[in-house]
Amino acid sequence: MAEIAAPIMRMGQDLLITLQPDLDDLSVESIEQEITSEVARILARGVLIDVSGLDVVDSFVARVLARLVRMVRLLGADAAIVGIRPAVAITLVQLGVSMSDVTTALNPEQGMARLREMRADVSAVGHHDIYS
Amino acid sequence: MTSTLEIPVADSSALTTVTIAGESDLLLVRSTMRDYARQAGLGLTATTKAVTASSELARNILRYATGGQGTAAIEQASSGQKRGVRATFTDSGPGIADLDLAMRSGFSSANSLGLGLPGSRRLVDEFSIDSAPGRGTRVAICQWDR
Numbered sequence: 001m002a003e004i005a006a007p008i009m010r011m012g013q014d015l016l017i018t019l020q021p022d023l024d025d026l027s028v029e030s031i032e033q034e035i036t037s038e039v040a041r042i043l044a045r046g047v048l049i050d051v052s053g054l055d056v057v058d059s060f061v062a063r064v065l066a067r068l069v070r071m072v073r074l075l076g077a078d079a080a081i082v083g084i085r086p087a088v089a090i091t092l093v094q095l096g097v098s099m100s101d102v103t104t105a106l107n108p109e110q111g112m113a114r115l116r117e118m119r120a121d122v123s124a125v126g127h128h129d130i131y132s
Numbered sequence: 133m134t135s136t137l138e139i140p141v142a143d144s145s146a147l148t149t150v151t152i153a154g155e156s157d158l159l160l161v162r163s164t165m166r167d168y169a170r171q172a173g174l175g176l177t178a179t180t181k182a183v184t185a186s187s188e189l190a191r192n193i194l195r196y197a198t199g200g201q202g203t204a205a206i207e208q209a210s211s212g213q214k215r216g217v218r219a220t221f222t223d224s225g226p227g228i229a230d231l232d233l234a235m236r237s238g239f240s241s242a243n244s245l246g247l248g249l250p251g252s253r254r255l256v257d258e259f260s261i262d263s264a265p266g267r268g269t270r271v272a273i274c275q276w277d278r
Contacts, residue, residue: 022159022162022163024155024156024158024159025155025158026155055166055180055183056162056180056183056184056187057184058184058187058188058191059188059248059251060191085180086177087176087177087179087180087181088180090177090180090181091177091180091181091184091255094181094251094254094255095184095188095251095252095254095255096250096251096254097251
């Protein structure tokens with residue numbers, strides 16, 4: 001059931017989760033369980049959550065996505081939401097949902113690039129700390 | 133005139149009433165709303181907004197209404213040249229004592245983000261709400277194709 005709701009693809013130390021349309025609340029919550037377990041199991045460095053298959057993201061699903069990103073970060077990995085559709089972006093902003101603390105990108109390729117940039121920034125800061 | 137009064141055959145697409153009693157009914161509300169919006173010729177953005185608003189309102193019923201039960205009545209609407217979709221969400225729950233407060237962004241009585249009512253209103257062309265303590269709540273929304 002949860003596998004149908006969100007297939008997880010592993011690429012090295014990164015995970016790509018593709019959410020399927022028509023999620024209900026229960027499947028969304030089981031996805032949280034699955035992703036966090038998988039992140040811990042493979043010591044993932046990055047997680048991309050692809051929502052391009054969702055033609056509707058209501059405030060509940062948006063909140064779950066933001067929560068999921070925070071959970072992944074607590075586990076020491078970076079996370080990004082990718083593939084928000086234009087009509088969904090318009091709707092979320094008018095609805096009043098704030099996703100400003102969540103990293104987003106247009107598609108998985110750009111999302112992966114964002115995750116790499118974030119890692120590069122972190123290691124650059126690390127070097128400054130050492131040499132300053 | 134008592135002669136033959138033609139009783140119009142009900143168009144199966146004229147009105148669909150979805151009983152909201154569990155999570156899976158949210159999906160049915162969304163898909164029914166999407167079908168009606170498409171039939172009315174709404175564009176993708178208007179459709180997405182209307183479906184999202186209906187999802188918020190149906191979830192309100194699950195969360196707040198007595199026993200989490202109510203109905204969504206979805207129908208085609210027309211006004212002059214305009215076509216659209218109208219949905220009426222009804223529950224017999226506790227009702228809302230202060231509608232002005234409930235319609236204010238940020239207000240929430242059950243620890244959600246409080247986006248449901250004011251957020252839904254921003255997404256649709258027409259929004260009306262009728263509620264009083266002990267009388268339940270009825271919210272009607274309408275989205276037009278232009």
